[in-house]
Structure formats: structure tokens, C-alpha cells
Amino acid sequence: MFEGFRKRLGSIFSSRNREEVFKKSELGERVFEALVESDVSIGVAERISDISEKFVEKSGGKITQSQMLSIIRRSVKSVLDSVESPVDILKPPKKPYVIMFLGVNGGGKTTTIAKLAAYLRSRGSRVVLSASDTFRAGAIEQIAHWSNEVGVELIRHEKGSDPSSVAYDAITHAVARKMDYVLIDTAGRMQNNKNLVEEMKKIKRVAKPDMTLLILDAMIGQDALIQGKSFMDDVGFDGLVITKLDTDAKGGLLISLCYELKKPVYFIGTGQRAEDIMEFDSNWYLERLFPESFN
Ligand SMILES: Nc1nc2c(ncn2[C@@H]2O[C@H](COP(=O)(O)OP(=O)(O)OP(=O)(O)O)[C@@H](O)[C@H]2O)c(=O)[nH]1
Ligand SMILES: [Mg+2]
Structure with a gap:
């Protein structure tokens, strides 16, 4: 790395x-x-x-x-x-704490949700997932597989159904059971896909998430910045998750994203397994970029 x-x-x-x-x-x-x-x-x-x-x-x-x-x-x-200091997602100010995930297809939204669910669960929190990617073939099955794997509940509807009503049901489910978190998966979009942008806005209006996280894939390098700016203009978000840092040799992308987007990085993805997630810690990052200067 x-x-x-x-x-x-x-x-x-x-x-x-x-x-x-x-x-x-x-x-x-x-x-x-x-x-x-x-x-x-x-x-x-x-x-x-x-x-x-x-x-x-x-x-x-x-x-x-x-x-x-x-x-x-x-x-x-x-x-x-x-960059503005992050809210402590691990000590959420309300229950259920609703987090919506955005990002282009293949960036790692669904995997990150599974990892985060496993992480939160291991800390004793009760988590429900919302299968609000009703667009891509196989998306509901993928998140259903993860929900079994990491042992958290999933609210799902049929493929093609309204993603915001899935989110609404997941929140209602969590409220009734006094659960701690709702994690909303969404369909990835290619840049400029107007329909999916409208869909994200609608989910946001209906679900009123407490936090919206944009998933950016470190493998795509500087294009992540363009994606970040476009999601900022189109939908808006509160923080970042940078995935696939395990594949990132260049290392400087995270600095650019923080500086240009002015949003905190909450989590980083470091592999494909459920446990490959870390809360972002700037000292951890600096130690890896500048090992000599810590000696
Ligand atoms: N190496 C590595 N691979 C990752 C990481 N996070 C996700 N992936 C892989 O990236 C691929 C895409 O991940 P998904 O979670 O399906 O991506 P998505 O954003 O949900 O994609 P769509 O559902 O198509 O919008 C999968 O093969 C994941 O295993 C990571 O931190 N490191
Ligand atoms: Mg997905």
C-alpha cells in the first residue's frame, strides 16, 4: 500500500x-x-x-x-x-441512525455496507440493511447473501420496486424494534445518469438519512475527484468512504479528496472480506506515507 x-x-x-x-x-x-x-x-x-x-x-x-x-x-x-471534524458514527446521537450510501457502480457500496454491518454488530449494535438497489440484476441477491454472512436483518422488495419505499420499510422496522442502525444500499450510477440521480434524491427525501456517505474507489485515481464533485452537486453527501486502498500504490488520492471535497473520510476499505474495513485515522495514514519521519 x-x-x-x-x-x-x-x-x-x-x-x-x-x-x-x-x-x-x-x-x-x-x-x-x-x-x-x-x-x-x-x-x-x-x-x-x-x-x-x-x-x-x-x-x-x-x-x-x-x-x-x-x-x-x-x-x-x-x-x-x-476538514470538518467527523460525527462519531459509533456513538450515534439518535436511534435508529440512518446511513445512506451513494456511489458509482462497482465502487464497493454493497461490500462496504456488509463490512460496516459486521463491524457495528461486533460492537453490540443492532443493524438492519435496506436493499434499495432494486435496479441492477442480482443486487438484491448479493446483499441478501451478505446479510446472511454477517448475521444482520435485511428488508427487501421485488426487483424494480421503488427503492425509497424499501428504505422507508427498513426504517419503520428498525424504529419498531428499537434497532441502532439502518444502512441503505443504493443502485450505482454511471456519471450523468439522470434517472438514478432522481432516484437518489427521492430516497434522500423519503428516508431523511442522518448521514449520507459517498463511496469512492481508490483504484480509479483522480477520477474519484470528478465523481465526488458531481455527487456533491447532484445529491449531496456528508462524508466519504474510500474503498480498495489495498490496491492503491500511489497513496496521495486521499489527501486530494479531503482537500478538494472538504468532507471527512469515515472509513477505508482494505480488501474484499467482511473484516477489511477500518475507521479512518489520519495518523495511521501519515505513518504509512512517511515511515522514516516517525523513526
Ligand atoms: N480489493 C478490494 N476490493 C473491494 C473493496 N471493496 C469492494 N471491493 C470489490 O469491489 C467489487 C464491487 O463491489 P460492490 O460492493 O459490489 O460495489 P457496488 O458499489 O455495490 O456496485 P453496484 O452494486 O454495481 O453499484 C467487488 O468485487 C468487491 O469485492 C476493497 O476495499 N478492496
Ligand atoms: Mg451494490
């Missing part, structure tokens, strides 16, 4: 020399390039390379590798910390 990020930043300095004299603009340029190649968006890469340049200027051109990594690490941390 993230090996490309570490390699690219490491290669700014020649392998023999961990202390070099740089011209101000030369270091900034190399930092900028290494970050952009690691999937950091141009806006963030510019900001971080400016900070590095200022440091080099102050220190008379001389900089060590560990100083540079520590400057970049601090800048990345400030980007992650600038």
Missing part, C-alpha cells in the same frame, strides 16, 4: 546523499512533481511545494531528506485536519 508515494518522495534526493543543496525553485518543482505523480491534486501539490520552497529559502538552500519529509508530512496533516 502506498509504496509509490514513498518511492517518489524518496527519489527527490539522490540515493547517496541525504543532505543536498537545492535552489529554492528546484526543490519546489521536484516536490510538486513527486506529489502529482502520487495522485495528489495540483492545488494541494502547489501548496505543499510552496511551503518546501520557503523552508529552503530560510535555511540558505540546504535541506536534509528528513527535514523535507517532515515539512511535507506536516503540510499533509494540516490538509487532513482542515
Whole structure:
């Protein structure tokens, strides 16, 4: 995970020399390039390379590798910390706490819901799933399989039925049984699919979720940013889940998503199994991007 990020930043300095004299603009340029190649968006890469340049200027051109990594690490941390602080989903302010999931097809919505259900259940919460992807063939069977696998209830209707009424039934079910969470699966959409956008808006109107999470797939790199902006404009969401981080070598995508979308990352997906989910922790992420500077 993230090996490309570490390699690219490491290669700014020649392998023999961990202390070099740089011209101000030369270091900034190399930092900028290494970050952009690691999937950091141009806006963030510019900001971080400016900070590095200022440091080099102050220190008379001389900089060590560990100083540079520590400057970049601090800048990345400030980007992650600038995002609004997340609600603690594990201590929900109301019952049932209703979470709706959005995202394009194949991004990992249904799998994330199964993982999260298993996680919440292991902490003693009672969870019901809403099979509100009534659009894709096999979607209801897929979530039914997961609900058996992880041992939580599922509310389902026929394929093609109204997804918002499934969500409504799931919430009613949870209220009657004083359950803790309702997790609403939805149909993935290709970008610009107007019907599915209208469907998502309707589910949101009817179910009034306490939290809407957008699922973004790390495998698609910078396109995730375009998807994020388009979901922001079309439907709106409160936070992010980044899936398939186990396949992400470049590592910088998460920084760009936080910076550009200004939404907190709640969970990350690190594999295909039910247990491959983690609450996002910026220190965990920073330690993986900058292992040397933690020594
Ligand atoms: N490696 C890896 N694969 C994942 C992760 N999360 C999901 N997947 C895989 O991604 C594929 C698509 O996942 P789904 O959960 O079906 O995606 P979806 O968003 O529900 O897709 P639609 O129902 O078509 O909209 C599956 O093969 C999952 O196993 C992850 O964190 N890591
Ligand atoms: Mg799905």
C-alpha cells in the first residue's frame, strides 16, 4: 500500500546523499512533481511545494531528506485536519441512525455496507440493511447473501420496486424494534445518469438519512475527484468512504479528496472480506506515507 508515494518522495534526493543543496525553485518543482505523480491534486501539490520552497529559502538552500519529509508530512496533516471534524458514527446521537450510501457502480457500496454491518454488530449494535438497489440484476441477491454472512436483518422488495419505499420499510422496522442502525444500499450510477440521480434524491427525501456517505474507489485515481464533485452537486453527501486502498500504490488520492471535497473520510476499505474495513485515522495514514519521519 502506498509504496509509490514513498518511492517518489524518496527519489527527490539522490540515493547517496541525504543532505543536498537545492535552489529554492528546484526543490519546489521536484516536490510538486513527486506529489502529482502520487495522485495528489495540483492545488494541494502547489501548496505543499510552496511551503518546501520557503523552508529552503530560510535555511540558505540546504535541506536534509528528513527535514523535507517532515515539512511535507506536516503540510499533509494540516490538509487532513482542515476538514470538518467527523460525527462519531459509533456513538450515534439518535436511534435508529440512518446511513445512506451513494456511489458509482462497482465502487464497493454493497461490500462496504456488509463490512460496516459486521463491524457495528461486533460492537453490540443492532443493524438492519435496506436493499434499495432494486435496479441492477442480482443486487438484491448479493446483499441478501451478505446479510446472511454477517448475521444482520435485511428488508427487501421485488426487483424494480421503488427503492425509497424499501428504505422507508427498513426504517419503520428498525424504529419498531428499537434497532441502532439502518444502512441503505443504493443502485450505482454511471456519471450523468439522470434517472438514478432522481432516484437518489427521492430516497434522500423519503428516508431523511442522518448521514449520507459517498463511496469512492481508490483504484480509479483522480477520477474519484470528478465523481465526488458531481455527487456533491447532484445529491449531496456528508462524508466519504474510500474503498480498495489495498490496491492503491500511489497513496496521495486521499489527501486530494479531503482537500478538494472538504468532507471527512469515515472509513477505508482494505480488501474484499467482511473484516477489511477500518475507521479512518489520519495518523495511521501519515505513518504509512512517511515511515522514516516517525523513526
Ligand atoms: N480489493 C478490494 N476490493 C473491494 C473493496 N471493496 C469492494 N471491493 C470489490 O469491489 C467489487 C464491487 O463491489 P460492490 O460492493 O459490489 O460495489 P457496488 O458499489 O455495490 O456496485 P453496484 O452494486 O454495481 O453499484 C467487488 O468485487 C468487491 O469485492 C476493497 O476495499 N478492496
Ligand atoms: Mg451494490
